[in-house]
Amino acid sequence: MEQNVKKAKRKPGSKALRNHVERVRFIIQSLFFILTNSFITGFLKGTIYKGNLKYVCVPGLNCYSCPGAVGSCPIGALQAIFNTPDFGKSGNGLYAPLYYIPFYLIGMLMVFGVICGRLICGLLCPFGLVQDLIYKIPLKKIKKVPGDKYLRYLKYVILVVFVILLPMLFGIGNVPYAPWFCKYICPSGTLIGGIPLMTIGGDVSWAQAGNLTILKLSILFVLIVLSIFIYRPFCKYLCPLGAIYSFFNKVSFYKFYVDESKCSRCNGKSSACSACKTACRMGVDIVKTPNALECIRCGDCKAACPNSAIVSGFKPNPNLKKDKGAFNKAETTNIN
Amino acid sequence: MKNSNTKRIARYLVPSLLIAVAAVFIYVGIARGEHDQVLNKAIAICMECIGIG
Numbered sequence: 131m132e133q134n135v136k137k138a139k140r141k142p143g144s145k146a147l148r149n150h151v152e153r154v155r156f157i158i159q160s161l162f163f164i165l166t167n168s169f170i171t172g173f174l175k176g177t178i179y180k181g182n183l184k185y186v187c188v189p190g191l192n193c194y195s196c197p198g199a200v201g202s203c204p205i206g207a208l209q210a211i212f213n214t215p216d217f218g219k220s221g222n223g224l225y226a227p228l229y230y231i232p233f234y235l236i237g238m239l240m241v242f243g244v245i246c247g248r249l250i251c252g253l254l255c256p257f258g259l260v261q262d263l264i265y266k267i268p269l270k271k272i273k274k275v276p277g278d279k280y281l282r283y284l285k286y287v288i289l290v291v292f293v294i295l296l297p298m299l300f301g302i303g304n305v306p307y308a309p310w311f312c313k314y315i316c317p318s319g320t321l322i323g324g325i326p327l328m329t330i331g332g333d334v335s336w337a338q339a340g341n342l343t344i345l346k347l348s349i350l351f352v353l354i355v356l357s358i359f360i361y362r363p364f365c366k367y368l369c370p371l372g373a374i375y376s377f378f379n380k381v382s383f384y385k386f387y388v389d390e391s392k393c394s395r396c397n398g399k400s401s402a403c404s405a406c407k408t409a410c411r412m413g414v415d416i417v418k419t420p421n422a423l424e425c426i427r428c429g430d431c432k433a434a435c436p437n438s439a440i441v442s443g444f445k446p447n448p449n450l451k452k453d454k455g456a457f458n459k460a461e462t463t464n465i466n
Numbered sequence: 467m468k469n470s471n472t473k474r475i476a477r478y479l480v481p482s483l484l485i486a487v488a489a490v491f492i493y494v495g496i497a498r499g500e501h502d503q504v505l506n507k508a509i510a511i512c513m514e515c516i517g518i519g
Contacts, residue, residue, distance in 0.1 A: 177511075184508035185501045194508040195516045202508040206515055210507035211500060234495020234504065240488035244481045312515035324516030333511055338518050346517030381480050 143405055143436030151433040155252070159259040166190070167256070167322070172197030176332020187235065189242040190255030191371050193312075193319035197326050204242075205293060205316070205371050208235050209309035212297035243378030247385075251365055251372050252426035257318040258365060264357040265411075272359045278413065281367045282424065288315065289370035311370060313342070317350040361411035365426065376423035383444045384427065386420040392439035393417060409434030416440060 140147040166188045169179040179200050188201035211232035242250060251258055265271075275281065292311040300307060312319055324346065328336045356363040365372050390396040394403045395417055407415045409430045414422045416431045420440075432440045495501065513519055 178509070180509040182505070185505050187504070193512075193515055195512045202504050203515075206512065207504045207507060211503055214503060232495065232500060233491040233498065234500035237488040237491030237493075237495055240484055240491065244484045244488065308514055309512065312512065316515065319512070319515040320517045323512075324518060327511065327516060328518070334513070334516075334518055338513075340519050342514070342519035343517045381484060383478075383481050 142438040143434055148409070148430065148433040151429050155428060156259075156262070158253050159255075159262070162190075162254045163256045163259055166192055166201055167196055167198030169198045169200050172199075173326065173330065176327055176330030176334070178327075178333075187238050188254075189246070189250045191257050191316070191318045191369065192255075193316070193323040195319060195323040195327070197323075197330065197332075199322075203312075203318075204235060204239055206309060206312050206319075208232055208293055209297040209312060211235065212294060213307040213309060239374055240378075243375050243382065245383050246375075247379040247382030247421070247427065248372065248375045248423075248425060249382075249384050249427040250375055251369075252428040255365075255371075256322060257369075258362065258426070260321065261353075261357045261362045261364060264354055265361055267358045269358055271361070275360055275363075278366075284367045285369055285373040288368055289373045293370045314345070315349065315368065317346070317353050317364065320346040320350045362426075366412065366424070372426075379421045379423055379425060382421075384442065386416060386425065386427065386431075386440060386442045388417050388420050389439045389441065392437040393435075394437055394439075396439075403436075405434045405436055406431035406440060 140150055172178050176197065178195055178197055181200070183200045184194060184202050186201055187204040187207055188199075189204070191205060192199055192201065192203055194201070194203045194206055211234075246254075288311065292315060296310040297307065300310070324343070327334050328339065353364055360366075388396065404415075406417060410416060410425075411430065412424050412426055412428075414425045414431075416422075416425070419425075427442065429442070432438075432442060
């Protein structure tokens with residue numbers, strides 16, 4: 131009876147429904163965080179997991195030097211391959227010309243990306259969860275960041291320069307090979323790896339901290355402060371993993387669709403309706419681009435739509451079969 | 467009806483092909499021993515990654 135009352139309160143577009151969606155998302159994020167960081171011994175002894183599960187990467191940005199991590203970080207692993215210039219040259223001559231291409235990791239990222247797209251950012255990334263929690267601090271939020279449109283490209287620059295080119299090319303002369311993104315940018319490694327490990331004091335301690343520690347703690351601090359005012363600044367502007375998954379949003383099995391017959395903006399009933407656009411904290415207009423590169427599939431737009439016009443899933447909703455094509459024809463041709 | 471079915475197939479064709487390519491990539495990667503490289507990196511504490519130094 132009580133459940134029925136609760137359901138009745140969760141009408142499409144209502145605050146109750148939006149809160150419910152946010153709660154469900156938080157539960158999924160937390161469970162996945164616990165699952166991928168479940169090596170309890172690491173937290174107790176200040177060490178890391180060294181088992182075979184680390185052959186496989188986790189889909190989100192989860193430092194493999196976190197005491198609880200049971201999988202590998204895809205971005206760290208990519209750089210590890212790029213950091214090994216002799217890899218593939220020795221042993222098997224067949225692959226020698228391709229020695230720089232990390233097939234194993236590209237394949238794994240493709241599987242994650244093709245199935246989910248940036249749903250991974252929205253539901254499965256530990257640092258995304260951290261930013262979501264910080265954003266809950268009730269202070270005035272910045273909705274429009276100056277230069278936002280251009281800053282969004284920064285993550286693609288970071289992907290190319292810090293994850294691919296610098297780890298691949300440096301090592302010349304006295305400059306050692308290094309995981310440039312992890313070393314100079316990644317806040318996740320500092321937060322869920324460095325701070326717990328140094329604090330527990332097993333394999334490493336605060337006595338080993340130096341200039342790099344100061345730099346990385348500063349970056350983490352800035353990002354934490356920014357996350358109070360801006361929704362997911364790291365995901366929007368800096369994350370190379372989000373940059374990779376963004377390319378899969380348009381071709382992934384999991385997609386968003388807009389039902390033109392229900393959408394009051396599409397069918398001209400209310401040209402002023404922008405409930406979905408206003409609700410989206412990533413700045414996406416879902417009606418125009420249901421599978422935009424920036425969409426992290428958080429579902430806020432779905433919950434905010436008063437007409438339930440936005441649907442998502444791994445297969446098209448059968449109710450959309452009769453649509454004649456929504457606002458964005460390129461997207462809706464897939465469901466007709 | 468035919469058109470509808472074609473589009474429906476196309477909807478799944480691209481991601482399915484990509485999954486197939488991904489499977490080939492993973493196989494090639496394992497054949498080259500890349501998975502060992504990933505494991506070797508992941509089982510040692512990466513001092514630079516966690517900001518020690």
